[in-house]
Amino acid sequence: MSRKIGSRYTAHQILGRGSAGTVWLGEGPQGPVAIKLLREDLAADQELVGRFVQERAALLGLNHPRVVGVRDLVVDGNDLALVMDLVRGTDLRTRLERERRLAPQVAVAITADVADALAAAHAAGIVHRDVKPENVLLDVHAPAGPGGAPPALLTDFGIAKLIDAPSRGNGSRVVGTPDYVAPEIVEGLPPRASVDVYALATVLYELLAGFTPFGGGHPGAVLRRHVTERVAPLPGIPDELWQLIHQCLAKAPASRLRASELAARLREQLPALAGHPPLDIDEPEPEPETYGEYGAYEGTPYAAEPYDTSARGVVPLVHGSAPDSTRDTHTSMRVPGADELAGGAHGTARAPRAQGAPRAGSARHRAAERRRRIRLGVTATAVAAALGVGGWLALADGEEGDPAIPSPTESDPSETP
Structure with missing residues (x-):
């Protein structure tokens, strides 16, 4: 069913839905367009409409081949819409769901x-604030790049900034999608260009590994890991590429590369990566987390249902609701207190592991270690008996200076579940 958007555009078909609104395939004076129609409650917010009008020049002025351009802003009655270039293809999240990881x-x-x-955006003074696979579009009709990669375009500039501005009461909240939020945002600092570089490095890690470096479990726990854990290395990629990722995931914003530097350094890597297959690693098992106020949405403890780790980056915006199909998930979360984040980076994030290998510390890993110790104990006892010193082992058992190798029937208190 078609509908008019202002006096110049007609929306014909829904392309996708998100938390901020609905994207339509539309038609304008210059041909096909994509129209992002914001939710009615947002369009009714006169303060928000005013901010969009103030930002109109910046949104329309961001012109770059790798940016989905904004052609027009429509404010008409209950309609508030961004008219954008139409990219015929899919988004990066959809491709990841199909292939899990990329070459x-x-x-x-x-x-x-x-x-x-x-x-280009940073040079114009614009910070995206919500870089994630959902906001990267792949133009499947344009000539392919290295390895058959379709040209990628970044979309939704300005949406997070405008909708979640501090004047809307979110000044003490974290704005972003948990898996991609830079640690300084979690700590309540203002967003600079470096937060986008951190998020993009997280996306690259996810494209290679099939999962994000700090994701999994309750959203509050994900945010905490960004601040307190070091990123675990990815096995199977060239060291120079890993060093780039590692630098751009630095906790200190000043230690990260600028976006222009990152682009140039990545392109230097492309020839050496030709022919490398996708990595063959397993995602770390999710660790048990406690649910508390730290991960609350809008001040409400988010504890009724577990977080679904099967869809990376998906966070329901309404308590108890299912995520929408497009995973347009930028959210507002409370900024944690200093006591919750004290100590800085003091651990290492869950490390990727070889295909089929158990995660260190997991039940499978403890069981394997227990079996290994039992085998060692049985072997040592048999050897000792063969040497005629079995009686000495029996007498020594339980005395000061216990044998280093336990008997098969001993229990290791450190292995108590």
Whole structure:
């Protein structure tokens, strides 16, 4: 069913839905367009409408081949809409869901395109604030790049900034999608260009590994990991590429590369990555987390249902609701107190592991260790008996200076579940 958007545009077909609104395939004076129609409650917020009008020049002025351009802003009655270039293809999240992880050359080529987009935005004084696979569109009709990578374009500039501005009561909240939020945002600092570089490095990690470096479990726990844990290395990629990712995931914003530097350094890596297959690693098992106020949405403890780790980056915006199909998930979360984040980076995030290998500390890992110790104990006892010293082992058992190798029937108190 078609509908008019202002006096110049007609929306014909819904392309997707998100937390901020609905994207339509539309038609304008210059041909097909994509129209992002914001929710009615947002359109009714006169303060928000005023901010959109104030930002109109910046939104329309961001012109770059790797940016989905904003052509017009429509404010008409109950309609508030962004008219954008139409990109015929899919988004990066959809491709990840289909393939799980990408070949390194493809992943790096896509990331370099997005870094180019960010460099242009940062030069214009614009911080995206919500870089994630859902906001990266792949133009499948344009000539392919290295490794067959489709050109990538970044979309939704300004949406997070405008909708979640401090004047809407969110000044003490974290704005962003938990898996991609930079640690300084979690600590309540204002967003600078470096937060986009951190988020993009997280996206690159996800394209290579199939999961984000700090994701999994309750959203509050994800935010905490950004601040307190070090990123675990990815096995199977060139060291120089890993060093780039590691630098851009630094806790200190000043230690990260600028977007323009990242784009150039990534493109230097492309020839060496030709022919490398996707990594063959397992995602770390989710660790048990406690649910508390730290991960609350809008001040309400988010504890009724567990977080679904099967869809990375998906966070319901309404308590108890299911995530929408497009995973347009930028959210507002309380900024944690200093006592919750004290100590800085003091651990290492869950490390990727070889295919089929148990995670260190998991029940499978403890069981394997227990079996290994029992085998060692049985072997040592048999050897000792063969040497005629079995009686000495029996007498020594329980005395000061217990044998280093336990008997098969001993229990290790450290292995208590």
